[in-house]
Amino acid sequence: MSGLTEDATELLRKLVRFDTVNPPGDERAAQEHLAGVLSAAGFQCELLGAEPGRPNLVARLRPAHSEPADPGPTLCYLGHVDTVLADPREWSHDPWSGDVADGHVWGRGALDMKSQVAAEVAAAAALARSGWRPARGELLIVAVVDEETGGELGAEWITKNHPEKVRCDLLVNEGGGAVFEYGGRRRYGVCCAEKGVFRFTLTTEGVAGHASMPKMGENALLKMAPLLERLGKSQPAYELTAEPEAFLRGLGEDPADPAAALAHMQAADPRLVTVFEPMFGVTFTPTRIRASEKINVIPSRAELKVDCRVPPGLGEEQVRRGIAEVLKEDEKGSRVQFTERVVGNRSPIDTPLMQAIGEWVAEHDPGAEVVPVILPGFTDSRHFREAFPECVAYGFFPHRHQSLFETMPLIHGADERIDVRDLGFAAEFFRDMALRILG
């Protein structure tokens, strides 16, 4: 095991042992530990938070000379130290043990995302300890709290309350990097955009009546049946934005014919379709339904909640068109009301950072390529993109041994674990990127 792999592994094990399940989070001890590692290596560290038990860590490494000839960019490695909960009864290793077994570190956060934090901090600390300082620009490590419940005390809080402390030009965060194979080539997704949410409620109306007589009144719940059936059968038409177009070109497919591309992906591995099809347009997923409050009353009103995800660049107009398209004339008997409207966020695809990541991948996994991807969900990157519109933010944490299809079911699931070799692989990436960008 290389020194860097060992450092990242030990640090991850330590981080896993701090229980930071959010809520309540309680991240202070983990943050103090990270601050200790980075301070000892030469970083200037600050803990800043809205609540004493939940500080965010900002660690900065500046050039040795106070006035470098080239001011250079601020490169930020971002991560969150909170996790979702875990039920130990479902796990083969205790979720807070940090056990190393079968070549993996086991525990809640081993993928999402104490692993990336450990790789970022181990790489940055090793560089600083060796005496390296940026020749230009600055290296910033930001470990935030509270991501799993939306970032109100974490990324959102720090970008709003201390923007000058976390302002950056280039940002690497979670959201991409696990390898998958297509057309005989290995690909690494770089997450450069995240979908927005345009959640809505569909309401049907009827006339209440006594449930002992089914033909009494007019049952609003039954009017939902055709709507649900249509939602189960189809989605709005594909509407490809720049990212899925570049993604398809990267796979050697024709972006002008997404249906054909998906048929090829389906034939190669149906999981590719499950994971990547949502990038191609607006999606609807019905998740909650509510009708009568009483078992013996025919409902006069029923409500269906639909989780709708929208690629950046598209908005309410496309969603309304999608509703008309999917629900057809059945929609006329219902009302649509938007409950959340958050547009997606993105960074440009063709940038020197993308170039640098692509070259690193080609060097370390010969024959492999990077492709841009859209995350159907969202991460803390959105707060940084909003606060610093010029910042290029990507999600990238390279896994070479554990594939995308191996990691995905483990995130927020039981037996979350990371291949130790991937931890070292990622730590090397974070070390090399800092050297390459900051000199």
Ligand SMILES: [Zn+2]
């Ligand atoms: Zn995460």
